[in-house]
Amino acid sequence: MQLVCPAGNLPALQAAVDAGADAVYAGFRDETNARAFPGLNFDHAALREGIAYAHKRGARVYLALNTYPDSARLPQWQAAVDRAAEFGCDAIIAAEAAVLAHALRHHPQLPRHLSVQGSATTAPALRYYHERFGIARAVLPRVLSIQQVERLCESAPVPLETFAFGSLCIMVEGRCQLSSYVTGASPNRHGVCSPAKFVRWDEQDDGSREVRLNDVLIDRFEPAEPAGYPTVCKGRFDVGGEIFHALEEPTSLNTLSLLPRLAxxxxxxxxxxxxxxxxxxxxxxxxxxxxxxxRYSADPERWQSQPEWESALSAHAEGHQTTLGAYHRAWH
Structure with a gap:
């Protein structure tokens, strides 16, 4: 299985390649990708340098163009596809039909991966994208059980990629309205969940901190309590007089124990x-x-997850805790 790792900037890309990534995925410094935070992502020169670095070491670079433009902004996404082909990207990761169509029409040799933002969770949906836009791979949303993933692998017309580790999304990706409800800016169209310009931290007299998103109180942290970046889904809310993580606790997906089954x-x-x-x-x-x-490739029959692996991953998990998320659903 290919290991596809994140690259929010050039040093991260280099770190991923040096640590053994088979491929990295990156985005331009604009709203064409779903991580359009200030100071993140690549300008043209940095992406060219990153591609050269990766290719010299046998790794691939995929360009995330996974947000949804409106008709007025579509030329910006189309130009980003053109740049991906020009710079030598190994694939684009896209969700919007017009973006995929432009890539197919003008750069048929550039592989097209269906983004998780495309929300394709059934074999007919994957078949449609394959027949209409010639996708070479699809990334599955993080709301499917392991049984559903297995059945899709049997029936899908294209190879499938799944999330293995990192922040969870409790929505079917591409269909979240929480950020746009609070801020008016959609992560699916403007490239970021909880845009930084709407975030305000207020330190209180007792040393605690309150974080607001567009003046909506999202969470309150005690003086020594770790605080993560505020998103609506991971906020604490007053529900019937009880304050708790009503939608989702801060935790990270970790499917390491499922590696043999996914393989x-x-x-x-x-x-x-x-x-x-x-x-x-x-x-x-x-x-x-x-x-x-x-280790799995060398001896799949005797493979077991190692404690040091789990410890290393937990250290980087949100809330220092991990979950199998929807991969394990007793009620499926």
């Missing part, structure tokens, strides 16, 4: 989430999964 199912690539994370995260998580995949 037997025929999953072709494992994706690490985290283009917004730093070099230390990218390097450590990539090395851990590289070791696990190499």
């Amino acid at each position: 037997r199912a025929g999953v072709v690539a494992l994706k690490i989430e985290g283009r917004q994370r730093g070099v230390a995260y990218v390097g450590s998580v990539t090395r851990t999964w590289r070791a696990a995949l190499d």
Whole structure:
């Protein structure tokens, strides 16, 4: 299985490649990708340099163009596809039909991967994208059980990629309205969940901190309590007089224990989430999964997850806890 790792900037790309990534995925410094945070992503010169670095070491570079433009902004996405082909990207990761159509029409030699933002969770949906836009791979949303993934691998017309580690999304990707409800800016159209310009931190007299998103109180942290970036889904809310994580607790997906099952199912690539994370995260998580995949490749019958792998991954998990998420659903 291919190990696909995040690259939010050039140092992260280099760290991922050096740690054993088979491929990295990156985005331009604009709203054409779903991690359009200030200071993140690549300008043209940096992406060219990153592609050269990766290719020299046998790794691939995929360009994320996974947001949804409106008709007025579509030329910006089309130009980004053109740049991906010009710079030598190994594939684009896209969700919007017009973006995929432009790539097919003007750059048929450039592989097209259906983004997780495309929300394709059934074989007929995957077949449609394959027949209409010639996709070479599809990334599955993180809402499917392992049984559903296995059945899709049997019936899908294209190879499938699944998320292996990183931040969870409780929505079917591409269909979240929480951020746009609070801020008016959609992560699917403007490239970021909880845009930084709407975030405000207020330190209180007792040392606690309140974080607001467009003046909506999302969470309150005690003086020594770790605080993550505020998103609506991971906020704490007053529900019936009780304050708790009403939608989702801060935790990270970790499917390491499912690696043999995913391999037997025929999953072709494992994706690490985290283009917004730093070099230390990218390097450590990539090395851990590289070791696990190499061990499995060498001896699949006797493969077992190692305590040091789980410890390394937990250290980088949100809330320092991990979950199998929807991969394990007792009620499925």
